[in-house]
Amino acid sequence: MKDTFKRTALVLALGAITALLVPTQAIGQTKTTYKEKDLGLLPSQQVQPDLTGLWYHINERQVKQANDEFGRLKALYPGWQVPKEVETELNRLNGRLKGTLKPAPVKPLESDEPKRASQERESTLLKASPKVSALEEFAQRTPKARANASEQQVRRLVELSNQLKRTDFYLLMGWTAIDKGMLDIATKQFSLALETAVRDIDKQSAQQGLDSVTGIWLQQALALRDFEALETFLELDNSNYVKDVLIGEAWQQYDAKNYTFSEALFHLVDDDEGKYLALIAQETESSKQDAFALACSINTDVFIRRCADALATRQAQFYDSMRYKQSIEAGEALSQLRRLSLDEQALIGWAAKEIQDTTTATAAFERVLSKTPNDSVIANELVSLNQSDDTTLNRLALKYTEVKRILQERTTRNAWPRKQFWLAYQNDDPRGVLSQTKDGLSAVYGMNTRSRSGGEGLGNFDVLSQYVGIGSGYKNWLWQVSLDYKQFYSGRPQTNDWFGDRQLGSTFSGISGFEDTALRAEAFYQAPDFNFYVNLDYAMFDQPVKAEVTGQISATKFLANTTVAATLFRKAKEDSLLSQTGTFYTDHTQAWGYVIESGVRGLVAHSITDKVSVAGTAQVSRLEGERVANNSSLSVRGDMSYDIASLVSPKLDYWRVGPFLSYTSYDKNLSGFTVGNGGYFSPSQFISIGGYSELLTLEALNWQIKLRSSLAFSRVEQDDDLRFPTGEAFRPQDLDEAFGESSDTGLSGNFMAEGQYRFNDNWIAAGYIGKAFAVEYQAFEAGIQIRWRAGKGDGVTSDELLLSSPRISGFAL
Incomplete structure (x- = not known):
């Protein structure tokens, strides 16, 4: 009866131990109830998780499932303050604390009954054995008493x-060795128990004992932060026990704000979720970079969203720190993960604009x-x-109405x-549209006259057109075709004047004028x-010297504060009948003259401020005529x-005043009226310095006035050139005749007034009148025009003042 009691006591003692430390068979991890937002954002820190599932796994001794559930809750609720009781029982479950929970009752399986009967029979046979008695007596002791046994006694019992090779004794001494800190002996005892165990519960108890030893070693390695040892334990771990313990420890370190150690543990067990959270919590630039790299290396919805969020943040941060190329790269990488928001696009x-990447910037802004x-x-x-890329601007204007509107607005504003x-009208500028219908059919009639007076006789020249x-x-074009009728009147040479191939000795009987179209x-x-x-131009049809086609090509480029203009021209020199159309000898036998000036002129004007500007013009030309010596000229002005x-009146568009300096020079003095000369003013030097004034009243009113004037101090010098530069004198002794050198100094100036007035929608009158003088030279000119145009209008603009035509002004302004 006593032996039976001892046997029963041993079984109960082992049962209590195994019930404490051995989990019952797992049937799956229980999930706590929660809802995750559609966007995958982590729940607010204030939300407390449901712990039902976690407690279930703790109570059922399901170590892996409990650690997995604990890790999942920590990932979902990073701000969760873990209750002390949960922390304590997890530590106990993972072998970090001593003590027991209330054991779960174990009901023997029916299949174990034959084995149990066999063991009882074996026990009856061995009940008198002193060895068995010693171990059974040791098992009857209280846990405290067993723990207080000497190391020598424990080794003897081991x-x-x-020797007995019984599973229950292996388990007894294994747990005792753990209590005594004799871990190597405990490992051997549990290993032998695992080899000899027949019942599943004994196998589980033996494995739990091995795990407990491993847990103690793990705690020692963790205390020393010996990652080499921890890695070795992981490699030898076949039951995932080591991994479960390390995951639990990683979350404990995370809660203790030891984020670097926590991150290292998560990395060791390949827990990406924990590693990411630990890296983010470190709040250093390197850890943020590592977290970003980790998030973008994992192809799951949660990590893809994290990668995208990080890219969006980096895109903005790079831009703010003026790292524009990296900002673009971050934005483009983000576009591969999800659709960009309008702000991100x-x-x-x-950013592309800042580094002058027009192609990338245009594509982004277009989207x-x-x-x-x-x-x-x-x-x-x-x-x-794309302001310098007309092709792209035109494409954008056709595709986007706002671009078209801005282009039109900017065009008209400039x-x-x-x-x-004309450009403003095409782009629907209200002022231009209301002023007049620019593209309507128009008809004009005009008359103008100019009169030049100098020396007596040939020095006078009048033209009526x-x-x-x-x-x-x-x-985009404006065009006009005109038919001109002109009358030319020239002073008649006097007796002893040099004309044609000789010095006249009698009254002149040649032509002094004609009319033509x-x-x-x-x-x-x-x-x-x-x-x-x-x-x-083709003029005149029946003039003394055969007419040639003349004309000009002008172009102007407007820059931000600078205007550049250039003109190629070929035109008749209009100083006299001889230079403009040619004339005949006194006997009408031969004609000469009709000087064509061909060259280029340019202008550069720059606005220094809104009110101050500077300008320079230059002209280089060559002059040729029928039986007229060739000549070259240079003219500059600043x-x-x-x-x-x-400062004067709100009704003025502008009133510009300022100084000027001009210089003109010809290679030869061909101002005479003999063969070889052209009858045009051609000084070797003509210098003027003075001041000028020009004002214009407001645009788009039904009337407009423009006034110009200048006054200068001038000096003229003419060289002693031959009267017959081509050697065609009637008398050979006249070939050496020359003009003689001359110079003169005095005042020069001019005044010009222009105006136009709109009578109604269709009729406008315009005109001009001006006077000029220079030393012994004087000129007068005037003109008037009546213009009819289809359409409507209530104002006029200065581009239609008569002298504003590029044909007359010399530039396409």
């Missing part, structure tokens, strides 16, 4: 256990504008980026002060920042102006 454009077609800021950026009224013309607009055509084109003009309009 030897007995090894625009940020690519802003934004396609979603927000009325965004004037983005549309304006597209226009600014066109108005540049006097590009009348013309009719029609014109209109075609696409001419044909001319012109076209004008305006674009943003650019003007172009071309005209052709001036500076200040606009005083705002």
Whole structure:
């Protein structure tokens, strides 16, 4: 009876131990109830998790499932303050604390009954054995008493256990060895128990004992932070026990804010979720970079979203720190993960603009504008980026109405002060549209006269012209065709004047004038920042020297504060009958003259401030005529102006005043009227220095006035050139005749007044009158024009003042 009691006591003692430390068979990990937002964002730190599932796994001794559930809850609720009781029982479950929980009752399986009967029979046979008695008596002791046994006694009992080779004794001495800290002996005892165990519960108890030993070693390695040892334990771990313990420890370190150690443990067990959270919690630049790299290396929804969020943050941060290329790269990488927001797409454009990557910026801003077609800021950026690329601007204007509107607005805003009224009208500028219908069919009739008076006789020259013309607009062009009728009057040479091939000895009987017709055509084109003009003349049909086609090509480029203009020209020199049309000898037998001047002129004007500007013009030309010596000329002028309009009257568009300096030079003096001369003013030097004034009243009113004047101190010098430079004198002794050197100094100046007035929608009258003088030279000119145009209008613009035509002014302004 006593032996039976001892046997029963041993079984109960082992049962209590195994019930404490051996988990029952797992049937799956229990999930706590929670809801995750659609966007995958982590729950708020204030939310407390449901611990039902976690407690279930703790109570059922399911170590792996408990650790997995604990890790999942920590990932979902990073701000969760773990209750003390949960922490304590997890530590106990993972072998970090001594003690027991209330054991779960174990009901023997029916299949174990034959084995149990066999063991009881074996026990009956061995009940008298002293070895068995010693171990059974040791098992009857209280846990405290067993723990207080000497190391020598424990080693002796272990030897007995090894001799008896009974599973229950192996387990008894294994747990005792753990209590005594004799871990190597405990490992051997549990290993032998695992080999000899028949029942599943004994196998589980033996494995739990081995895990407990491993747990103690793990705690020692963790205390020393010996990652080499921890890695070795992981490699030898077949039951995932080591991994479960390390995961639990990683979360404990995370809760204790030991984020670096926690991150190292998560890395050791390949727990990406924990590693990411630990890296983020460290709040250093390197850890943030590592967290970003980790998030972008894992192809799961949660980590893809984290990668995207990090890329969005980096895109903005790089832009703020002026690392624009990296900002673009972050934005483009983000676009591979998800659709970019409008702000993120625009940020690519802003960054590309900063590094002058027009292609990338244009593409980014286009994608934004396609979603927000009325965004004037983005549309304006597209226009600014491509301001020198007309092809792209035209494409954008056709695709996006806001770009078209901005282009039109900017065009008209710039066109108005540049006097590009045709361009403003094309772009629907209200001022231009209301002023007049520019592209309507127009008909004009005009008359003008000019009179030049110098020396007596041949020094006087008058021209009276009348013309009719029609014109209109075609696409971007304005055109006009005119028929001219002109009358020329020249002073008659006096006796002893040099004319033709001799010095006249009697009254002149040649022509002193004639009348004839001419044909001319012109076209004008305006674009943003650019003007172009071309005209052709054929005049006169029946003049003494056969007429040639003349004309000019002019172009102007408007820059931000600078205007550059150039003109190629070929035209008759209009100083005298001889230079403009040619004339005959006194006996009408031969003709000479008709001087054609061909060359190039240029202008550069620059605005220093809104009111102050400087300008320079230059002209180089060559002059040729029928039986006239060839000649070359150079002319330059520089001036500076200040606009005083705002100081005088609000009805003035501008009033510019300032100084100027001009210089003109010809290689030869061909101002005479003998064969070889051209009858045009050709000094070796003509220098003027003075001041000028020019004012214009407001545009788009029904009337307008323009006044110009100048006054200068001038000096003229003429060389002693031959009267017959081509050697065609009637008498050979006259070949050496020369003009003689001459010079003169005095005042020169001019005054010109222009105006126009609109009577109604269709009728406008325009005119001009002017006077000029220089030393012994004087000139007068005047003109008037009546213009009819289809359409409507209530004002006039300065581009249609008569002398503003590029044909007369010399530049396409």
